[in-house]
Structures are given as structure tokens and as C-alpha cells.
Amino acid sequence: MELFVVHSTPGRDMDLVKATLPDHLAYQKQIEAQGVLFLAGPVSDATGEEMQAQGMMIYRARDMAAARAFAEADPMHSAGARSFEIRKWLVNEGSINVSVALSGQSAEFS
Structure with missing residues (x-):
């Protein structure tokens, strides 16, 4: 599986x-639940203060065509409420730490 970054931008019809x-x-x-969506959420403006309806999703998929199919099937995109750009992401550096508290039913990334 490879990683793909989807940048999602709202259209003019916020309704x-x-x-x-x-x-x-x-x-x-x-x-x-299918193991496709790795991370997703809104992205701020350049100041880091305002959330302006931009979004980013990271998918796990076998190739660009499969990732594009997942993005196109998103109701936001298929309804024309948002448009998207997709890029393959080759991860070379970094680390992920995850803490899972089973009895507390919580997870934390750092």
C-alpha cells in the first residue's frame, strides 16, 4: 500500500x-473501517488561527487510480460541494507514537 494526500477545497455553495x-x-x-483512511481533518489558514473549510485526507491505496476512486466517491466531491487535488506521498522521515488506553477507551498521537 502507498499513501496519498487529498487536499479538498469547498466550492462557493456553502449550503x-x-x-x-x-x-x-x-x-x-x-x-x-476498511483501512483506507489514515488521517483526515480541516486545515487552517496560513496564520494557523482560522479554519477556512480546507480539508486534508491521507489514504492508503494500492495506486493513484484507487486513491482517486476513493476521493471521487466521497459525497462532498461527487455532489460537487468540494473539489480535490491528490498527490502520492513518499514518506521518508519522521515517527509516530501512539498511546492506547484500553480501559479508558482512548488513543493519543504524539
């Missing part, structure tokens, strides 16, 4: 974005 949000979140949950 459509809001109306599509429940289906989008259900889709994200579905592909997370």
Missing part, C-alpha cells in the same frame, strides 16, 4: 457543503 457533511462523515467512517 451544499453543510448539507453534504453527514454523508461525507459517514463515508469517512466507512473507509476508515
Whole structure:
């Protein structure tokens, strides 16, 4: 599996974005359960202070075509509420630390 970064940008119809949000979140949950969705969430503006409806998702997929198919199937994209750009991500450096508390039913990344 390879990693793909999807940058998602809202269109001009924010009512459509809001109306599509429940289906989008259900889709994200579905592909997370399938092992496709690695991480996802909103991205701030350049100051780091304002969340301006930009989004980023990281998918695990066998190739670009498969990743694109997942992005196109997202209700936000298929309904035309948002557009997206997708890039393959070759991860060379870094680390991920995860703490899972089973009895507390929580997980933490650092």
C-alpha cells in the first residue's frame, strides 16, 4: 500500500457543503473501517488561527487510480460541494507514537 494526500477545497455553495457533511462523515467512517483512511481533518489558514473549510485526507491505496476512486466517491466531491487535488506521498522521515488506553477507551498521537 502507498499513501496519498487529498487536499479538498469547498466550492462557493456553502449550503451544499453543510448539507453534504453527514454523508461525507459517514463515508469517512466507512473507509476508515476498511483501512483506507489514515488521517483526515480541516486545515487552517496560513496564520494557523482560522479554519477556512480546507480539508486534508491521507489514504492508503494500492495506486493513484484507487486513491482517486476513493476521493471521487466521497459525497462532498461527487455532489460537487468540494473539489480535490491528490498527490502520492513518499514518506521518508519522521515517527509516530501512539498511546492506547484500553480501559479508558482512548488513543493519543504524539
